[in-house]
Amino acid sequence: MPFPFYLQILGSGSAIPRNNKNHTSQLLVYNNKYFLIDCGEGTQHQLQKFKINFQRIDQIFISHLHGDHYLGLAGLISTMNLLGRVKPLQIYGPPGIKEVIDLHFSIAKARSAFEIQFISTQDKEKKLICEVKDVNVYSFPLKHKIPTTGFLFEAGSNWRKMIPEKLEKYEVPKHLRAGIAAGKDYTRENGEVIPNEELTLPPPEKRRYAFCSDTAYFESLSEKIGCSLNLMYHEATFIEEDKKSAKEKYHTTAAQAAKQALNTGAEKLLIGHLSNKYPNEELSLKEAREVFKETYIAEEGEKYEI
């Protein structure tokens, strides 16, 4: 039975907030580990609204330094602090994010009671930036007005699945079984080596989610991500009618987002960050579904299994 692995949308609006839409933020949960992705203004209110215990968040990933993707961070950290947090928090993002948080504390003549570790991302190539239990997080480059990365979350056990009959047949002692699950061969008392493949099956396939924040369309995205996905989020600020605007403003159309899902071999696509200029979201959804059927609007509060 695999661990629960899901994405909960906290904010899915574009830069100009609307009444019913918040700025970008997402919570990713795997096996009770909480990861926050982007943290627009109001994220702490959304976390409270959805009754999420945000002290469980130990890693925050910021895609880029436009206000609608990070302006909730200082407030969230302040509240964590006021509520007595002591365990460290890791923040992954462009280098400027440290300056923002440092200035926030320095002008308040305050300091954080817990350690904040800043890990700078770069937007040149795909990179493994974080390994937590059974989750690997990679950043990958996007193409926006300022340095911007997406994040790929790959989750699942690395332990090989043992074959009980084989363990019995070769009389593998209990104390060696963890090593076998980790991939070791077994050497019997008579010196005979039983290769691991004889005793185990490969671990279940990892499940993968990619967050593609603000970006222009570019051909090599699937190559940058470098693997197939169970779920992809991609911004879709514009529709094809405004393709020119999308290009100029380094954003994507709904059809282009769908094309990226297709190219990447995603099972399912969520689109968000839709411009306020469109009267409703159906236009974007329809356009995307013509290219990639399994497209859905990222709905705030909703949980999406991965």
Next chain:
Amino acid sequence: MPFPFYLQILGSGSAIPRNNKNHTSQLLVYNNKYFLIDCGEGTQHQLQKFKINFQRIDQIFISHLHGDHYLGLAGLISTMNLLGRVKPLQIYGPPGIKEVIDLHFSIAKARSAFEIQFISTQDKEKKLICEVKDVNVYSFPLKHKIPTTGFLFEAGSNWRKMIPEKLEKYEVPKHLRAGIAAGKDYTRENGEVIPNEELTLPPPEKRRYAFCSDTAYFESLSEKIGCSLNLMYHEATFIEEDKKSAKEKYHTTAAQAAKQALNTGAEKLLIGHLSNKYPNEELSLKEAREVFKETYIAEEGEKYEI
């Protein structure tokens, strides 16, 4: 008929946000001039929720640099910018506020299309900081952990009320009447001087609102404000039972806030910034009303005539 003069509460919660409470922010309106007082995280969402055209705000006043009083400022300015604002914006507050906004733009490699003027406040003494049409704004010192000021808004016409019968009697020509309303004497053709007091009545009394942000109780507040008030807002984070906490944390109890209203000769008191630790607001309200009957809880969205 005096111009409409009212306060609308946008956020009245304390530092740890609750589901139904936002961080401090208030809109003051006099004769279609909009003033924003404090700008906690989520203020732009509240402005939208209450359908307030926030491009009409030309002056923003920040009491101090704790996150729950200013963290919405960068986002609001960004949105004003995205929506095409060109007219200047004045921000009054502690010097650090300029650094915050400058850093926000510099890490986004962006600039504001409109001019932002920063006017530093100080917390040493009462000071006239802004004169707009018929509104004078003063800052006055409060006592908090970091430099903090309150703001006093004094609104009303400076024009004296002309007495029609007297203007007729002395045959004051039309083109001189603006001067008379402004307080000038009238010199007749024969050299006779008619003193202004003979021709006019004093302007209607100014109406006054004072915003007392986070502060400990201190005796000399009414003296610092230096005038009577039609409306006072005062924080009331604690109740008397927690008077010691209030003192330690440089906050006020509901009874103390009421005492300040009494001392200042206010007609009406609004209290807010109530701690989350109390199950409901009735405790605070009851305590304050025992000292000052005309006390009300500052309710988000509500408008209070001044």
